[in-house]
Amino acid sequence: xxxVAIDGPASAGKSTVAKQVAQKLGFVYIDTGAMYRTCTLIxxxxxIDFSDEERLLQKIRQSKIVFRTQDGEQKVYLDGTDVTAAxxxxxxxxxxxxxxxxxxxxxxxxxxxxxxxxxMNVIMDGRDIGTTVLPHAEVKIFLVAxxxxxxKRRLLDYAQKGIKxxxxxxxxxLELRDFKDSHREVxxxxxxxxxxxxxxxxxxxxxxxxxxxxxxEKKSKKLI
Numbered sequence: 172x173x174x175v176a177i178d179g180p181a182s183a184g185k186s187t188v189a190k191q192v193a194q195k196l197g198f199v200y201i202d203t204g205a206m207y208r209t210c211t212l213i214x215x216x217x218x219i220d221f222s223d224e225e226r227l228l229q230k231i232r233q234s235k236i237v238f239r240t241q242d243g244e245q246k247v248y249l250d251g252t253d254v255t256a257a258x259x260x261x262x263x264x265x266x267x268x269x270x271x272x273x274x275x276x277x278x279x280x281x282x283x284x285x286x287x288x289x290x291m292n293v294i295m296d297g298r299d300i301g302t303t304v305l306p307h308a309e310v311k312i313f314l315v316a317x318x319x320x321x322x323k324r325r326l327l328d329y330a331q332k333g334i335k336x337x338x339x340x341x342x343x344x345l346e347l348r349d350f351k352d353s354h355r356e357v358x359x360x361x362x363x364x365x366x367x368x369x370x371x372x373x374x375x376x377x378x379x380x381x382x383x384x385x386x387x388e389k390k391s392k393k394l395i
Contacts, residue, residue, distance in 0.1 A: 176300035179314035182321035185296040203297035208258035301363035311366035
């Protein structure tokens with residue numbers, strides 16, 4: 172069995188790439204970012220302050236987050252309701268860093284993520300997969316990209332969802348998100364010592380996927 176960890180800052184292309192790599196290899200894909208976004212949505216839906224760790228933890232323990240693949244697309248369900256679109260709104264994006272920085276929330280999610288990984292071939296993406304969640308993963312990838320290129324990707328993503336946003340504001344939001352993620356006390360965004368760094372600024376999704384598949388293939392041959 173093989174575990175592949177893909178880490179990196181917001182909008183570096185982690186989820187898109189991880190999904191395609193998992194599909195090509197027949198691995199199980201686990202989007203940890205979606206899990207923290209769902210926790211943030213739980214707070215919003217229940218009128219819980221994003222910093223209220225105890226109340227939020229209690230509600231999360233009473234909730235069930237499930238990933239399902241439908242028509243080739245991964246959907247996120249919260250207590251049986253499809254929240255795939257709801258967790259990608261600007262309100263959730265603006266507050267997920269605060270929620271994901273809460274120690275007890277991270278502990279709860281990491282436990283669930285490790286349970287999900289289990290005894291199967293898995294690709295998991297996030298910000299602390301290679302350092303905290305799956306520290307013994309056979310392949311660790313760290314994606315980076317310029318703030319401007321990441322902002323353009325996020326702007327396009329919002330446009331496809333019918334959400335109007337300003338490019339300059341998105342750049343500022345990403346810079347703030349990067350700072351929060353890399354300076355939080357619990358499991359900060361950090362490249363694992365044995366991770367392979369890939370700068371996706373001037374690469375297409377297809378090129379990034381091909382590069383990662385090549386790294387996985389080479390590692391697989393070494394393990395045989």
